Amino acid sequence: VSQKKKRVIAFSQCIGNDAWRQTMLEEMKRELSFNPDIEFLYRDAHGNNALQIDQIRELAKADIDLLIVSPNEAEPLTPIVDSIYQLHIPVIVTDRKTSSGQYNAYVGADNLAIGKLAGQYSQTVLQGKGKVGLVTGLSGTSASIEREKGFKQSILAASGMQISGIIHGGWEKNTAYAETRKHISQMAQSDVIFTFNDQMAMGVKKALDEAQLKKDIKIIGVDALPGPGNGLEQIMQGHMYASMLYPTGGTEAIRIALAIINNQPYKRENILATSVIDKTNAELLALQSHKIQQQQIDIDKRQEFITEQNRIYQNQKSVLNVLVVS
Ligand code: FRU
Numbered sequence: 001v002s003q004k005k006k007r008v009i010a011f012s013q014c015i016g017n018d019a020w021r022q023t024m025l026e027e028m029k030r031e032l033s034f035n036p037d038i039e040f041l042y043r044d045a046h047g048n049n050a051l052q053i054d055q056i057r058e059l060a061k062a063d064i065d066l067l068i069v070s071p072n073e074a075e076p077l078t079p080i081v082d083s084i085y086q087l088h089i090p091v092i093v094t095d096r097k098t099s100s101g102q103y104n105a106y107v108g109a110d111n112l113a114i115g116k117l118a119g120q121y122s123q124t125v126l127q128g129k130g131k132v133g134l135v136t137g138l139s140g141t142s143a144s145i146e147r148e149k150g151f152k153q154s155i156l157a158a159s160g161m162q163i164s165g166i167i168h169g170g171w172e173k174n175t176a177y178a179e180t181r182k183h184i185s186q187m188a189q190s191d192v193i194f195t196f197n198d199q200m201a202m203g204v205k206k207a208l209d210e211a212q213l214k215k216d217i218k219i220i221g222v223d224a225l226p227g228p229g230n231g232l233e234q235i236m237q238g239h240m241y242a243s244m245l246y247p248t249g250g251t252e253a254i255r256i257a258l259a260i261i262n263n264q265p266y267k268r269e270n271i272l273a274t275s276v277i278d279k280t281n282a283e284l285l286a287l288q289s290h291k292i293q294q295q296q297i298d299i300d301k302r303q304e305f306i307t308e309q310n311r312i313y314q315n316q317k318s319v320l321n322v323l324v325v326s
Contacts, residue, residue, distance in 0.1 A: 006039045009257050010064040012056050014072035014096065015171075016044030018199060019230050020223050020248060021070075024095075027250025028068075030296065033303065035258060047138075049076040056080050060089065065261050068092045068253050073140030074099045090260045094253050097142040105256050107249040107270045111143045114244045114274055115150020118220055121242060121276050122155070122192045125218060129160035133190035133217075135180070135200050137171040144171075147196050147222065164190040169200040177203030184211050191217065192241075198223045198231035201240050222246050224277040226289035235282040242278035245285075 011028065013021060025042070032040055041059060045052030049072050057080060059067060067084050069091065071077035078098040085091045085102040093103045122132050132155060137144035148166075155161045165186040169176030176195060180187050180203065187193065187204075188211065195201040201221035208217055218241035224231045234240040249272050259266040277285060 006037060007261055008039045008041060008062065008064045009066050009068065009254070009261070010041040010059040010062070011043070011068040011253075012052060012059060012070070013042065013044050014052060014070050015047040017046070019227060020197070020225055020246075023225060023227075024070075024248035024250040024253075027248060028254050031251050031254035035254075038258075045072060047072060049073055052077060053080045056084065060084055060087065064089060066090045066092065066257050068094060068257060070095045071098050071142075072096070073138065074142045074145075075140055090257075092253055092256055092260070094249055095143065099142075104260060105266060105268050105270060107253045107256060107272070109246050109249075109272045109274045111146035112150040114222060114246065115147040115152075116154045117150075117274065117276060118147070118194050118222070118244055119151045119154030119158075119161075121244075122194060122220065123158050123161055125241070126161070126191050128158060130191035131162045131164035131189055133164045133187045133193040134166040135169040135176050135193060135195040135204055136166060137169065137196045137200075139168060141171070144196055151194060169195065169203065171197055171200065173199045173203040175203070176200035177207050180204045180207035181210070188213050188215075188217070191215075192220060193217055194220045196222055197246075198225065198234060198240065198243055201231070201243075202234065205234075205239050218242075220244075224282075224285070226286055232277065232282050232286050232289075235277060235279055236286065238279075242276055245274050245277050247272045247274070 015021060032038055041062060043055040043059060045055055052072050067089055069081055071081060074097055078100050081091060081098045082100050082102045091103040092105045092107060094107045136148055155163060165183060167179045167183050169179055193204055195204055198221035201219045205219055220241055221231055221243040224243035224245040226232045231240065231243040235243060252270055256266050256270060
């Protein structure tokens with residue numbers, strides 16, 4: 001019997017080394033562990049557009065059945081992702097987007113809605129009156145563009161609210177720290193600072209602490225990731241005021257990928273739910289995610305046990321074979 005080739009799902013990640021994207025990858029691997037007949041190819045572009053273009057081109061040559069891509073910056077990545085789609089290789093875009101809409105499915109939270117939610121929340125916190133500073137992500141990334149647009153829409157519609165300044169943090173803690181230091185007098189006028197992710201919130205917090213301002217500026221971020229040092233913990237420890245939950249969508253991306261390659265129905269737009277996390281609900285969310293983690297450890301143990309039993313069984317079978325033959 002000729003053996004059917006293993007089906008291959010490729011994933012091109014824009015930047016792999018932060019906790020949020022590591023969580024995304026873990027989710028993908030967990031979901032894939034239930035489907036051992038799938039081969040998974042993973043490439044990390046380290047935040048480099050040119051490298052990501054090359055990596056996608058290489059992956060396409062490897063006879064893949066589907067591409068999942070989180071594009072670094074939208075414009076530079078659009079032509080290569082479009083060309084994969086035009087080769088009739090199914091494409092799932094996740095988190096950040098390209099500029100063309102040429103994909104089979106999109107998975108991610110609605111970043112425009114997240115910006116609006118952060119704007120509304122800031123108004124509530126400031127009782128309709130005050131100044132908000134913004135710290136954006138890398139300028140060509142759809143997530144940053146959409147969060148900024150949504151935030152401005154909700155703030156500009158409120159007469160008592162003003163934007164005290166916009167600085168660019170490039171999604172990174174260190175850049176956000178350096179830029180906040182550079183523009184400290186402008187940022188210090190803010191009552192709230194909305195940083196487009198929690199990593200940058202930590203950089204801003206450090207710069208504000210060092211400046212020893214008299215006032216208490218509330219920092220709001222995005223991601224609300226569980227785990228040591230991440231957003232949830234920062235909220236529980238009072239370093240951040242709130243964060244907009246931004247699910248990674250790793251699990252959903254693999255489920256949709258499997259539906260596509262198995263010719264099952266799937267949706268084109270898969271918008272993940274988001275909500276405000278602050279000190280009123282952070283602990284609950286942390287407990288829940290801890291519980292899920294424990295369950296995962298149980299599943300892993302059982303999986304190991306099954307693999308071991310299988311190995312023993314195969315061994316015994318071959319011993320039996322030898323006995324029967326001799
Ligand atoms: C991680 C990250 C997240 C952010 C997302 C936006 O690399 O910066 O913190 O929510 O990317 O694409």
